[in-house]
Amino acid sequence: MTEDPERELTLTQLLATRIRTADGRSLGRLRDLRIERLAPGSPVDRVLLGAGRGDRYVLPWSMLYLTPDDSVASTLRLRSEEIGSHRVVDAEPAPPGSGAVWLGRDVLDSQVVDLSGSRLSRVSEVLLRVDHHGAPVPVAVDLGVGALMARIGLRAAARHLPRVIVPWDDLYLASAGGHRSELAVSTDRLGRRDASVVAEIIARLPLRRSAEVLQAVPSSRAATALAASNRALRHRLVRLLPARRSDAPVVTHDPDSVTDGRRLLRTAGWRVPRPRRTSR
Missing domain, CATH: 2.30.30.240 (PRC-barrel domain)
Known part of the structure; x- marks a missing residue:
């Protein structure tokens, strides 16, 4: 046929x-x-x-x-x-x-x-x-x-409602084995997306999939998306990311949530703000 x-x-x-x-x-x-x-x-x-x-x-x-x-x-x-x-x-x-x-x-x-x-x-x-x-x-x-x-x-x-079509080659399986399936748009399309959209996605995907997404987008966009994420997720993702090239971005702090007197912890090529410990 x-x-x-x-x-x-x-x-x-x-x-x-x-x-x-x-x-x-x-x-x-x-x-x-x-x-x-x-x-x-x-x-x-x-x-x-x-x-x-x-x-x-x-x-x-x-x-x-x-x-x-x-x-x-x-x-x-x-x-x-x-x-x-x-x-x-x-x-x-x-x-x-x-x-x-x-x-x-x-x-x-x-x-x-x-x-x-x-x-x-x-x-x-x-x-x-x-x-x-x-x-x-x-x-x-x-x-x-x-x-x-x-x-x-x-x-x-x-018949009066619009279709919302996503091509098959835009999808990949985002859930871990043995769990209910979750799909996401292929990471090779992510480079065209705004950093705010990337931040939304990494907040919803499993942790390792989120790390893959960050590696698939330009460094500056990945840094912006990380900076927009909540602090706990940001620290967990940084520990999963491999060492980046020499022009790796610096993830800056949130001025409203980090006090003066802080130092940067460099982990696997990414910089994440951490408050300085004070003696008792």
């Missing part, structure tokens, strides 16, 4: 789809789609099939195909009915943090650090296209309220 740039699939549509044999017999419903990693162009390589009696199967995508039908309810077909060896016993097909990303479990409804709006959002929908091999490929997420309303059946109202 060739790629159809005009054909957009949504994750929530696919998650309601029945998986059928070539002759149309239903084997169960699609419960989730897996990609090998959260990276641009990663196609779906596994699907989770929920069958009767609570049975669950993790099938390679190569066992299925999408028909060119416009009806989503009839788009998925099995090439082979030999699925017994793919049955899974565990409650989850793979634990969070294992590397693979399940779009329903790990992405849909996950928290997103939305740089463009300097706020937290949630993924309302995942948009996919079909590649030249016939596999769905995530291309974007929709953070808009309209997509969420469409999911609960309010499609007429949803």
